[in-house]
Amino acid sequence: MTDIDHFSRSRRTLLKGSGAALASTFAGTMGALYSRNAEAAAGKQLVSAVSPYGPIAPMSDLTTGIPVLQLPAGFTYKTFGWTGDPMIDGRPTPSNHDGMAVVETRRVGRSTEHMLVRNHERGLAATLDNAINAPANYSTSLINGIITVMHGGVPIRIGASGTVTNPAAPDPTPFTGYAGGGTSNLVFRDGSWFSSTSSLGGTLRNCAGGPTPWGSWLTCEETILDFSGIGGHKHGYVFETDADPTQSIATPIVGMGRFVHEAVAVDPATGIVYETEDNRNLAAFFRYLPENTSGHVGSLHDGGTLQAARIKTLIRQARASTPAQANDLGLLNPDIGDEYELEWVDIQDPDAAPKVVVAQPGGVSLGFMAGPTHAALEAGCARMARGEGIWYWAGKMFIVDTAAGLDGGGRPGRGEGAVWELTLATMRLRAIFVSGNQTAGNNPDNVTVSPRGGIVLCEDGGSSTDAFGSGARILGLNAAGGAYIFAKNNLDVSTAQISGAGKGVAAGNYRGVEFAGACFDPTGRILFASIQTPGLTFAISGPWARGNL
Amino acid sequence: MQLRNTVAAICIAGGALFTAPASAVVVSSFTAAPGTIVTDFSSAGLAAINLDLTQPHLATTISFQIEQADLDLGNTLSFNAVIANLFGQGIERFLLTLSNATFASIGSVETFFGSAASVSGSGDSAAIDFAPPDSFGFNIGDPFGTGGQDWTLNIAGLAVGDNFSITFAVPEPGSLPLVLAALLGAGWIGTRRRGGRN
Numbered sequence: 001m002t003d004i005d006h007f008s009r010s011r012r013t014l015l016k017g018s019g020a021a022l023a024s025t026f027a028g029t030m031g032a033l034y035s036r037n038a039e040a041a042a043g044k045q046l047v048s049a050v051s052p053y054g055p056i057a058p059m060s061d062l063t064t065g066i067p068v069l070q071l072p073a074g075f076t077y078k079t080f081g082w083t084g085d086p087m088i089d090g091r092p093t094p095s096n097h098d099g100m101a102v103v104e105t106r107r108v109g110r111s112t113e114h115m116l117v118r119n120h121e122r123g124l125a126a127t128l129d130n131a132i133n134a135p136a137n138y139s140t141s142l143i144n145g146i147i148t149v150m151h152g153g154v155p156i157r158i159g160a161s162g163t164v165t166n167p168a169a170p171d172p173t174p175f176t177g178y179a180g181g182g183t184s185n186l187v188f189r190d191g192s193w194f195s196s197t198s199s200l201g202g203t204l205r206n207c208a209g210g211p212t213p214w215g216s217w218l219t220c221e222e223t224i225l226d227f228s229g230i231g232g233h234k235h236g237y238v239f240e241t242d243a244d245p246t247q248s249i250a251t252p253i254v255g256m257g258r259f260v261h262e263a264v265a266v267d268p269a270t271g272i273v274y275e276t277e278d279n280r281n282l283a284a285f286f287r288y289l290p291e292n293t294s295g296h297v298g299s300l301h302d303g304g305t306l307q308a309a310r311i312k313t314l315i316r317q318a319r320a321s322t323p324a325q326a327n328d329l330g331l332l333n334p335d336i337g338d339e340y341e342l343e344w345v346d347i348q349d350p351d352a353a354p355k356v357v358v359a360q361p362g363g364v365s366l367g368f369m370a371g372p373t374h375a376a377l378e379a380g381c382a383r384m385a386r387g388e389g390i391w392y393w394a395g396k397m398f399i400v401d402t403a404a405g406l407d408g409g410g411r412p413g414r415g416e417g418a419v420w421e422l423t424l425a426t427m428r429l430r431a432i433f434v435s436g437n438q439t440a441g442n443n444p445d446n447v448t449v450s451p452r453g454g455i456v457l458c459e460d461g462g463s464s465t466d467a468f469g470s471g472a473r474i475l476g477l478n479a480a481g482g483a484y485i486f487a488k489n490n491l492d493v494s495t496a497q498i499s500g501a502g503k504g505v506a507a508g509n510y511r512g513v514e515f516a517g518a519c520f521d522p523t524g525r526i527l528f529a530s531i532q533t534p535g536l537t538f539a540i541s542g543p544w545a546r547g548n549l
Numbered sequence: 550m551q552l553r554n555t556v557a558a559i560c561i562a563g564g565a566l567f568t569a570p571a572s573a574v575v576v577s578s579f580t581a582a583p584g585t586i587v588t589d590f591s592s593a594g595l596a597a598i599n600l601d602l603t604q605p606h607l608a609t610t611i612s613f614q615i616e617q618a619d620l621d622l623g624n625t626l627s628f629n630a631v632i633a634n635l636f637g638q639g640i641e642r643f644l645l646t647l648s649n650a651t652f653a654s655i656g657s658v659e660t661f662f663g664s665a666a667s668v669s670g671s672g673d674s675a676a677i678d679f680a681p682p683d684s685f686g687f688n689i690g691d692p693f694g695t696g697g698q699d700w701t702l703n704i705a706g707l708a709v710g711d712n713f714s715i716t717f718a719v720p721e722p723g724s725l726p727l728v729l730a731a732l733l734g735a736g737w738i739g740t741r742r743r744g745g746r747n
Contacts, residue, residue, distance in 0.1 A: 062663050074639055074681060076663035110590055110599055110631055110692055190631075190693065191661030191685055452637075523635050525685055541662040541685040545637030 043318050043335025044405065044416075044436030048466065049482030052547030056468050058490050061538070064501035068531070068538065070468055070488035075542030080193035081118070081186055083535030084504035089197045094120040094132050094184060097530035097537060099208030099263060099389075099446060100517030104215040104243040114188040114521050115243040116528060117199060117217035118537065119206040124160070124177030132182035132201035136250035138233060139179040139202040145230030146174050149368075151356040158225070165366065179232060181206040183219050183241045183248075188526070188539060199245035204235040207278065208263035208389055208446055208516075214295045217241045218253075220261030222278055224354050224370050236370065238264065238275075242297050249297065255304045256288045257350040259370030263446070265390040265397055267424055271295060274397050274422075276387030281332065281362040281413040282369040283384040284376040285309040285399070287344065306350040308376030313341035315428060327382045329361060331420075332412035333405055334431040336481065342427045345379045347372045362413035385413035389447035389458070397422040398455055402443045404434060417444045419455065419477065432481040438464050441475060441483045446516050451524035454549035457483065458515035458529065471511035474518060474529065476549050486549065487540070489513060489531060505534035574626060577614040577712055582607035590692075593618035596702065597692060599631040600717060605638050608718040615707045624705040625653050629690030629697075632717075639682025640719050645675045645689075647702065649713035656698035659688040675700075 053072035061068045062078040069077055083095040098119040105114050125131040128140060147158040157164045159172030182201040187194040200219060207222035217240070224236035236259055237252030256264075260279035267274065271293035277283035285308065292302035311326045318335035326340065352371025360367060361383070369377075377383060385403040398421055405415015416435035422428070435441030443461030450456065455477040463470040466485065474487040491510040498507055510533060517537070518529040527540040527549070565586045573593035581587070584603035591597050596613050619626060634640060651672050658666040664683035669676050677689075691697030704713060 074684065078662070110588075110597075112633075523633070524637065525633075525635065543637060543639045543682070543684045 042436050043337075044434040045336070045440040045481075045483060046436045048440060049478055049480075049484040051476065051484040051486060052478070053476075053486060053542075053549075056485060056488055064497075064503070066491070066493055066497050066501060068489075068491050068536070069540075070471070070490045071540065072486070072542070074546070075540055077538045077540040078193070079536050079538045081184075081196055081530075081537040082503050082505060085196075087184065087196045087198065091133060091198050093196060093535070094122060094180075094182065094198075095533070095535045096121045097532050097535045098206065098516045099210075099220070100528060100530060100537070101209075101211035101217060101448075101519045102521050102528065103211045103217050105522050108189075111190050113190075113194070114526070115215075116186040116188065116519070117183050117209075117211075117219070117241050117243070118186060118517060118530065119183055119209055119219055120181055121205050121207050121222065121532070122180040122182070123205060124175060125180030126177050128178050131178040131180045132184070132198050134182055134198035134201040134248065135246045136200050136248040137182075137202035138200075138239065138250040138252070139204075139227070139235075141231050142176075142178060143227045143230055143232035144174060144176050146171055147226060147230065149354075149356060156356065175227065175230060178202075179204045179227075179235070181221070183217065185241070185243065185245050186537070188521075188528070191541075193539070197245055200239060200241045200248045200250065202233075202250060203237075203239055207261070209238070210264040210266065210273075210390065211519075212240075212266050212295070213268045214297065214299075215243050216297050218256075218264045218266075218273070218300075220263060220275075222260055222262055224258060224260055224368060226353075234258065236261065238300075240297060240300065247297055249301065251301065253300050254351050255290075255306060256300065257286055257306045257347070257370075257372045258352070259284075259286070259372050262386075262388050263390045265392040267392060267397075269395075269424075273300065274390055274392075274399075276390050276399060277370070277373060277384065278386045278388055278402075279367070279370065279373070280386050280403060281360050281364050281383065282357065282367050282373060283387050284373045284381050285384055285387060286347070286372065286376070306347040306372060307344040308347055308372070308379070308381040309342045309429075310345050310379070310381040311340045311429075312343040312427075315339035315341060315430075324380060327380055329383070329412055331382050331401065331404065332361060332385050333415065334418055334420075334434055336431055336434045339428060339430040340382075342382070342422070342429055345376065345381055347375050349375065362411045363409075385415075388445045388460075391447050391449050391455075393449035393453065395424050397424065398447055398449060400444050400447045400457065402445050402460060404431075405436070416461065417441055419444065419447065419457070419481070433477055433483055435483070439466055442473070444475065444483075445514060446518055448518045448520060450520045450527075450544070450549045451522060452544065452548060454547070456486070456518045456527065456549060458518050460514035460516075463512035469511075472514055474515050476547065478548060487515075489515065491531060505536075508534070510534060573616045573618040574613050575616065577612045579609060579611040581609035585609055587611060594622040595627045595629070595699075596715075597627075597629050599633070601633040601635055602717075602719070603635045605636050605640070605719045606721050608716050610714050610716040612712045612714040615704060615709060615711050615713070617709050619704070620707075620709065624703060626650075626702045626704055627690070627699040628702050628715075629656075629688070629692040629699045631686070631688055631692050633686040634684055635686075637684065639684045640679055641682045641722060642679070642720055643677040643687075644716075644718045644720060645670070645677075646716040646718070647673045647713065648716070649704075649707065649711065651703045653701040653703040656690045656700040659691075659695075659697055661685050661687070 161173035262278040290304035404418035407414035444457035445460035690699035
C-alpha cells in the first residue's frame with residue numbers, strides 16, 4: 001500500500017463516515033420534527049429526549065460488584081445502607097427505602113460530611129422489635145382490630161386485607177402489629193458511606209418529605225388510618241427528624257394537616273411549607289404558614305395556618321373551561337404549557353376527620369378523603385390526581401403529579417404523570433412536562449433539583465421498556481422540559497451474588513421497583529437515591545457538567 | 550504587612566483562603582481561578598491543604614512559608630492534600646510543579662469513585678493520571694491517616710521566612726504537551742533562581 005493509497009482510503013472512509021453522520025443527523029432531525037409535531041398535537045411528550053450524558057449501559061456497583069444500575073459512560077456509583085445492614089445503634093437497616101435528602105453538610109477537620117435522612121415507607125411490623133426503635137417514637141403500642149366508619153348508616157370496615165363495604169360480607173383480616181415506619185440517618189464522609197442509625201419510629205407509611213433550611217427533615221405519613229380506637233394512634237401527619245437523631249420530635253405537626261401526605265418543600269424566603277397529597281383524585285395542594293418563622297427544629301410545632309390552592313385565573317389552557325371546571329378537573333389532565341394563577345384558601349380545621357366520598361372523577365366510586373381536603377374541595381379548591389414529590393429551587397416549586405393524564409379508558413387522573421412549576425413571586429402554576437406514554441415518562445414520583453438547576457425524576461410506574469431494556473428509570477428534564485433517560489434499574493440478583501456481597505436480602509428481579517429519594521449533595525458532585533425494594537441506597541458521581549444536572 | 554495585603558488581594562481575586570497563625574510551615578499566598586478555596590492544615594514538618602477547584606484548566610499556585618519548627622525537623626517536609634473536583638468534568642491528568650523545592654518521594658493517591666490513579670514524577674514536577682477520568686476528587690498522600698503514604702518535599706537550602714510553591718494544574722487534553730512544557734519551563738526558571746540565590 002502506497003502513501004497515496006493509504007490517504008485515499010482514509011479519505012474515502014472519512015467521507016463515508018461524514019455521509020453517514022449527515023444522514024443520521026438528517027434522520028434524527030426529521031424524527032425530532034415528527035415527534036415534536038406529534039407532541040404538539042397530543043400536548044404531551046411522546047418520545048424520550050436525547051440525553052446530554054449519552055446512552056446508558058449496565059455498570060457494576062463499586063461496593064458489591066453487582067450491576068445494580070445502568071448509567072451513562074463516565075459515571076460510577078457505590079451502594080450502601082441495604083436492608084438488614086447493621087447500623088451503629090445495633091439495629092438492622094429498615095426496609096422500604098423512600099424519600100431522602102441531604103439535610104446538612106459540614107466540614108469536620110479536613111473531612112466533608114453529608115448528613116442524610118431517609119424515609120422508610122413501612123406499614124405494621126409484627127413485633128415491636130421489628131419496628132424502627134429510634135430515639136424518638138410516635139406509636140409503640142400494639143394495634144389490633146378493625147376500623148369501622150359509617151357512611152349513610154352503613155358500616156364500612158377497614159382491615160389489613162382491605163375495605164369491606166357490604167354489611168353482609170365477612171370481616172376483613174384485622175390490623176395487628178406495631179407502627180413500623182420512620183426514618184434513618186446516614187453519614188456520607190469524604191466520598192464514602194460512613195454510618196447510619198435509627199432517627200424516628202412509630203410512624204406509618206413514611207413516603208417522602210422534604211428538607212428544611214435549618215438542617216432537619218420533615219417526614220410525611222402517606223395514610224389517614226386512625227388506629228386510636230384499636231390500640232394505636234391517629235396517622236396522617238408530618239413529623240420532624242433532625243440531623244442529630246436525638247433531637248428528632250415524635251410529636252406530629254398537627255397544624256400542617258392530617259391528610260395523605262407525600263412530600264413538602266420550604267420556601268426559604270418566607271418559611272412557608274408547600275405540601276403535596278397522594279390520594280388519587282381526592283387530593284388538594286396545601287401550604288402551611290407557620291406562626292414561628294425563626295426556623296429551628298420544633299418551630300413548625302408552634303402552630304400556623306393551613307391553606308389550600310385554588311385556581312384564580314386561567315392563563316393558558318389547552319381545553320377551554322371555567323375556573324370552577326379547571327379547579328375540579330384541570331390539573332388531572334394537563335397539556336404541556338397549561339398555566340394557572342393560584343390563590344390560597346384558609347382551612348379552618350387541619351385535623352378534621354376523613355370523609356367517605358363517592359362518585360369522584362376518574363372512576364373513583366368510593367374513597368376516603370382527608371378532612372382538610374374535603375374542606376378544600378368544598379371551597380372550590382384545585383383537585384390533584386396524585387401529588388408526589390416537590391422541591392424548591394430558585395424561587396420556584398417543582399411539583400410532580402404522578403397520575404396526571406388519561407388512561408386508556410379516557411379517565412382523568414390515571415395517566416403517566418406531569419411536572420408543574422410554581423413561580424412563588426407570581427403564583428403562576430405551569431405544566432412544564434406531561435408524559436404521553438410510559439416511554440416518555442412512567443409515573444414520575446420523587447423529584448429533586450441539582451445545584452446546577454437540573455430536574456431529576458424518579459419513576460414509580462414499574463418497568464419501562466425502551467432502547468436499554470426493561471426497568472424503572474431516573475429521568476432528567478432538559479431546559480425545554482423534555483424528559484430524558486439518565487439511569488435505569490438493572491437489579492436482577494442471584495442468591496450467590498447476594499451472599500458474595502454479604503447482604504441479607506432475597507434474590508430476585510427488582511428491575512421494575514421504583515427509584516426514590518433522589519437528592520444531590522450541595523456541591524453537586526453526588527446524586528444519592530434508593531431502590532425501594534429490596535432496599536438499598538447509592539451514590540452516583542460523574543461528569544455532571546456534561547449535561548444540565 | 551505587605552505580605553498580608555497581598556494575600557487579601559489574592560483572596561478577593563482568586564477565591565478564599567483559610568489558614569491558621571504561623572508557627573510552622575504555612576500557606577502565605579495563592580493565585581487561582583475565582584471560586585477556588587484553599588484551606589491550610591499545615592503543621593510543623595507538614596504542608597497540608599484542602600483545595601476546592603471550581604474551574605478546570607486554570608492553574609492554582611500556592612506559596613508556603615518556612616518556619617523554624619520545620620527546619621528543626623530536617624530538610625524535608627511531608628505533603629498531603631484533599632482535592633475536591635467541583636467543576637463536574639473528568640480529570641484525566643493532574644500536574645504538580647514545585648518552585649524552590651523538589652519532590653523527595655512520591656507517595657500515594659486515593660480515589661473514591663472508581664478511577665485508578667497512576668503517579669509519576671521526580672525533581673520539580675509530578676503527574677497523576679486517572680483512568681477513567683476522575684470527576685469527584687482525590688487525596689494526595691494520607692491526609693486522614695487511613696494507610697496511604699504522604700509525599701515528601703526536599704526543602705534543603707531554604708531558611709526561615711523563605712517560600713516555596715506548588716502549582717496544581719488540570720491540563721486541557723489537547724494542550725497537554727504545551728502545558729507540560731510550560732510547567733517544566735517554570736520549574737527550570739525556579740531552579741535557576743534558587744541556584745542563583747544560594
